[in-house]
Amino acid sequence: MSITVDGIKKRFGKFQALNNVSLDIPEGKLTALLGPSGSGKTTLLRIIAGLESADSGQISFSGRDVTGLHVRDRNIGFVFQHYALFRHMTVAQNIAFGLDSLPRKQRPAKAGIQKRVSELLEMIQLPHLAQRYPAQLSGGQKQRVALARSIATQPKILLLDEPFGALDAKVRKDLRRWLRNLHDEFHFTSIFVTHDQEEALELSDQVVVMSQGRVEQVNEPIELYARPESRFVFDFLGQVNVISGQVKQGSLNQGNAWVTVPGVQHKGDAQLYLRPHEVRLATAPVAHANLPLRIEAVSLIGSEVRVELRPEGWQSEGSNNIWEVGISHAEFNSQRPTRGDLRYAVPEVGHLFTGNDAQPATVNWAEAELAPRVRLIS
Numbered sequence: 428m429s430i431t432v433d434g435i436k437k438r439f440g441k442f443q444a445l446n447n448v449s450l451d452i453p454e455g456k457l458t459a460l461l462g463p464s465g466s467g468k469t470t471l472l473r474i475i476a477g478l479e480s481a482d483s484g485q486i487s488f489s490g491r492d493v494t495g496l497h498v499r500d501r502n503i504g505f506v507f508q509h510y511a512l513f514r515h516m517t518v519a520q521n522i523a524f525g526l527d528s529l530p531r532k533q534r535p536a537k538a539g540i541q542k543r544v545s546e547l548l549e550m551i552q553l554p555h556l557a558q559r560y561p562a563q564l565s566g567g568q569k570q571r572v573a574l575a576r577s578i579a580t581q582p583k584i585l586l587l588d589e590p591f592g593a594l595d596a597k598v599r600k601d602l603r604r605w606l607r608n609l610h611d612e613f614h615f616t617s618i619f620v621t622h623d624q625e626e627a628l629e630l631s632d633q634v635v636v637m638s639q640g641r642v643e644q645v646n647e648p649i650e651l652y653a654r655p656e657s658r659f660v661f662d663f664l665g666q667v668n669v670i671s672g673q674v675k676q677g678s679l680n681q682g683n684a685w686v687t688v689p690g691v692q693h694k695g696d697a698q699l700y701l702r703p704h705e706v707r708l709a710t711a712p713v714a715h716a717n718l719p720l721r722i723e724a725v726s727l728i729g730s731e732v733r734v735e736l737r738p739e740g741w742q743s744e745g746s747n748n749i750w751e752v753g754i755s756h757a758e759f760n761s762q763r764p765t766r767g768d769l770r771y772a773v774p775e776v777g778h779l780f781t782g783n784d785a786q787p788a789t790v791n792w793a794e795a796e797l798a799p800r801v802r803l804i805s
């Protein structure tokens with residue numbers, strides 16, 4: 428079942444929580460609503476669910492207007508951050524709750540309900556805990572029970588509000604994977620709210636980035652990460668290194684630091700945004716950049732080594748005047764970067780913001796270097 432959100436507005440007193448939000452949520456996909464606290468994610472989810480009413484605008488499910496439809500008639504499954512399991516019911520009773528509460532005509536026979544509960548217990552890999560009470564479960568187990576309960580009545584739509592927010596990092600990761608598999612198997616149309624960019628990028632088919640009651644950008648995770656359309660999205664999606672300066676004669680300059688910006692026509696103020704993996708480190712300036720930095724910290728975190736550096740003789744923007752560059756363990760072993768060493772950032776791909784609302788221009792130094800060679804051959 429697809430979901431269409433059309434021109435939704437919502438005020439709480441004088442505060443405009445949602446400001447003309449329009450969205451298409453494709454059938455059978457997992458969509459993330461991502462944004463900082465207060466951006467309106469939960470309000471939008473509650474309006475889609477029918478738990479909250481909008482001041483104006485329309486919600487449709489597969490083309491059918493459901494704006495005025497009561498929550499119980501929308502056939503939606505919910506999972507909230509705080510499990511909301513019934514404390515006085517066992518795991519099995521919690522899962523059966525939605526089926527037990529159906530009007531008599533729709534309710535399966537007792538044996539049918541038991542069979543469905545057993546299937547769901549298998550699915551969440553907790554059949555051995557069927558007779559336990561919520562207080563006897565871990566956070567991750569409770570959240571799996573909440574998920575089973577929410578899909579017991581086979582809803583076409585599943586709405587999840589920070590479903591893993593209260594869990595520790597390892598359990599979160601396991602449950603994400605598990606939800607992804609579940610989704611691939613059952614093909615609900617799911618929307619989940621999160622403020623964790625990694626979770627949104629890892630788990631979803633489509634990410635809706637929200638800010639101040641508006642939709643900033645909607646894209647598949649890879650596209651969103653590679654081509655953010657605004658500074659807000661860029662900043663929100665993870666660590667970014669910024670040099671701000673003046674573009675003249677094909678270079679962005681700030682004090683003694685400079686970097687060429689091939690293919691860019693703009694002149695005047697501009698900011699170059701670079702993700703940690705879009706920068707290499709060298710021991711001397713290169714032909715297209717002179718960006719000296721002093722190493723502040725080196726941390727071996729998992730599959731990558733993170734090097735934190737402070738600009739030397741120029742200023743970065745944001746992130747406490749620190750740049751972050753990710754290098755491989757092999758590079759670390761050969762270069763042995765150490766606190767206090769001088770290095771030069773070598774941008775490979777970057778994103779140049781000029782006007783306030785303009786989309787960034789992609790600058791690709793590797794391609795620019797290749798271009799003359801290609802012309803020579805032809």
Ligand code: ATP
Pocket residue numbers: 439440442444462463464465466467468469470471622
């Ligand atoms: P978070 O990640 O912190 O949950 P969110 O993006 O989900 O944030 P919402 O819960 O949708 O944000 O809230 C959006 C704004 O609307 C917030 O500023 C919040 O204070 C306000 N708001 C939400 N519900 C109400 C309410 N019932 N009454 C008054 N203001 C509200």
